[in-house]
Amino acid sequence: MYNETSVQEFRGSLRGSLFEPHDKGYDDARKVYNGMISKRPRMIAQCADVADVLRSVNFARENKILLAVRGGGHNAGGLGICDAGLVIDLSKMKYTRVDPQAKTVVAGGGCTLGDIDHATHVFGLATPSGIFSTTGVGGLTLVGGLGYLTRKYGLAIDNLLSVDMVLADGSFVSANSNQNQDLYWAVRGGGGNFGVVTAFTLKLHPVSTVYAGPMLYEMSEAEDVMNWYQKLIKNAPDDLYGFFAFLVVPPSPPFPEDLHLKKLCGVIWSYTGPLDKAEEIFKPIRAFRKPALDFVGPLPHPVLQSMFDSFYPKGLQWYWRSDFVNELNEEAISLHIKFGNTLPSNLSTMHLYPVNGFASRVKKEDTAWSFRDATWSMVMAGIDPDPANNEKISLWAKQYWESLHPYSAGGAYLNFIGDEGEDRVKASYGDNYERLVSIKNKYDPDNLFRVNQNIKPGVKAQISSGSAEP
Numbered sequence: 001m002y003n004e005t006s007v008q009e010f011r012g013s014l015r016g017s018l019f020e021p022h023d024k025g026y027d028d029a030r031k032v033y034n035g036m037i038s039k040r041p042r043m044i045a046q047c048a049d050v051a052d053v054l055r056s057v058n059f060a061r062e063n064k065i066l067l068a069v070r071g072g073g074h075n076a077g078g079l080g081i082c083d084a085g086l087v088i089d090l091s092k093m094k095y096t097r098v099d100p101q102a103k104t105v106v107a108g109g110g111c112t113l114g115d116i117d118h119a120t121h122v123f124g125l126a127t128p129s130g131i132f133s134t135t136g137v138g139g140l141t142l143v144g145g146l147g148y149l150t151r152k153y154g155l156a157i158d159n160l161l162s163v164d165m166v167l168a169d170g171s172f173v174s175a176n177s178n179q180n181q182d183l184y185w186a187v188r189g190g191g192g193n194f195g196v197v198t199a200f201t202l203k204l205h206p207v208s209t210v211y212a213g214p215m216l217y218e219m220s221e222a223e224d225v226m227n228w229y230q231k232l233i234k235n236a237p238d239d240l241y242g243f244f245a246f247l248v249v250p251p252s253p254p255f256p257e258d259l260h261l262k263k264l265c266g267v268i269w270s271y272t273g274p275l276d277k278a279e280e281i282f283k284p285i286r287a288f289r290k291p292a293l294d295f296v297g298p299l300p301h302p303v304l305q306s307m308f309d310s311f312y313p314k315g316l317q318w319y320w321r322s323d324f325v326n327e328l329n330e331e332a333i334s335l336h337i338k339f340g341n342t343l344p345s346n347l348s349t350m351h352l353y354p355v356n357g358f359a360s361r362v363k364k365e366d367t368a369w370s371f372r373d374a375t376w377s378m379v380m381a382g383i384d385p386d387p388a389n390n391e392k393i394s395l396w397a398k399q400y401w402e403s404l405h406p407y408s409a410g411g412a413y414l415n416f417i418g419d420e421g422e423d424r425v426k427a428s429y430g431d432n433y434e435r436l437v438s439i440k441n442k443y444d445p446d447n448l449f450r451v452n453q454n455i456k457p458g459v460k461a462q463i464s465s466g467s468a469e470p
């Protein structure tokens, strides 16, 4: 076990900062995005470089101290932090390097999606990620990564070319299609279970100005909108992406005053095809019926990517539930409308993120992410600034989820759930789970990396049997 001397030696060995509870900055360093999470680690190592990460992994392993790894700190279940243990905080490891010829970006393990978009947009390039620029590339990418480019270019993991990682035994490796292929397969969906990713190499695509934004309708039209949207998105060209939402219109410009605080339903669209074709693509969409609000038009891609940031600042209370969904039948739609009409706060919402298009054409066994045949990842999020409303927003999300769960496809996108137990993790990996366990056995048999949607190591005998090949 560590003592004061070994902690001070550890502190002295880091180029970044070590925060203990008595240190100035500790309270800031332990805050994560979800204000509902308040954990008190024994130490937070704000790493400056790979050497700091390596020393921190070794310190945790040698001293048998619980270890958490924090990328962007966005995980709603608080998996980027822990009580009493050591947190490896990557938030200062934010470098990016774009190769516009090869169309790749190398991003430090602590980058946010906005850091990457900023670096790539000047070259007219982008990589698939998520819909809030403040989310960490680490947690989002390692578990899948759903966003506006999913239908055209796949999940974030479908564009992950290579990772640099510090493993549980303190070794530093790269994993890609030529090196450590088993690990490369596992990190594309298996989360932070296998080590600390210090750098991600991601594929870029020509995406610059998109034709995008929200198109919203009255709640009284929700049934028609959901039926129409379902048919449309299942048959849409890959260039057209749109996620369905129930939401409350924010009481501020640029929203028209007569819509302020009104519950609406609709689709947040993004079209990435040729801009001169966009109006034509949207003609039948606009002809479906007159929306209450139509903010769809040309936008720089990073503007779309950060459109919701200011409405959802760090520190709000969040409670989420989620499932994969194949189909919206009549009963499911009527339950959705019931809960959409009772959104418990102005920021609470329900989203249906498409997983079809390009993402569905990647084979299940090609990456650890199993639900390639789901149509959507559904998330119901109770969100509010006031902790006094926690019970209300959580209860709404729980009851909503419980009502819709019988109509779901089985598992969930593990980035949208909290601690829902081992069976839920297994169900979400499906047939890929066993292979993940054997790779966990090889690279982290003692489960050093367990503050995550944990893939528990199996019987140790499997380690020497070499059963972890992909």
Ligand SMILES: Cc1cc2nc3c(=O)[nH]c(=O)nc-3n(C[C@H](O)[C@H](O)[C@H](O)COP(=O)(O)OP(=O)(O)OC[C@H]3O[C@@H](n4cnc5c(N)ncnc54)[C@H](O)[C@@H]3O)c2cc1C
Pocket (backbone or CB within 6 Å): 033, 068, 069, 070, 071, 072, 073, 074, 075, 076, 078, 079, 080, 081, 090, 109, 110, 129, 130, 131, 132, 134, 135, 136, 137, 138, 139, 140, 141, 142, 144, 145, 146, 147, 191, 192, 193, 195, 196, 197, 198, 312, 415, 416, 451, 452, 453
């Ligand atoms: C407002 C908001 C919007 C979101 N939007 C989307 C979206 O559009 N699409 C989508 O797919 N998801 C989205 N998510 C979910 C998001 O992907 C997860 O919350 C994810 O865990 C966030 O990653 P992070 O690095 O910020 O989180 P953290 O809390 O820092 O970490 C989460 C988990 O990832 C592990 N981890 C993080 N970085 C590393 C690393 N470098 N190496 C090893 N392990 C690491 C951590 O150990 C932890 O287990 C959103 C979440 C929020 C709160």
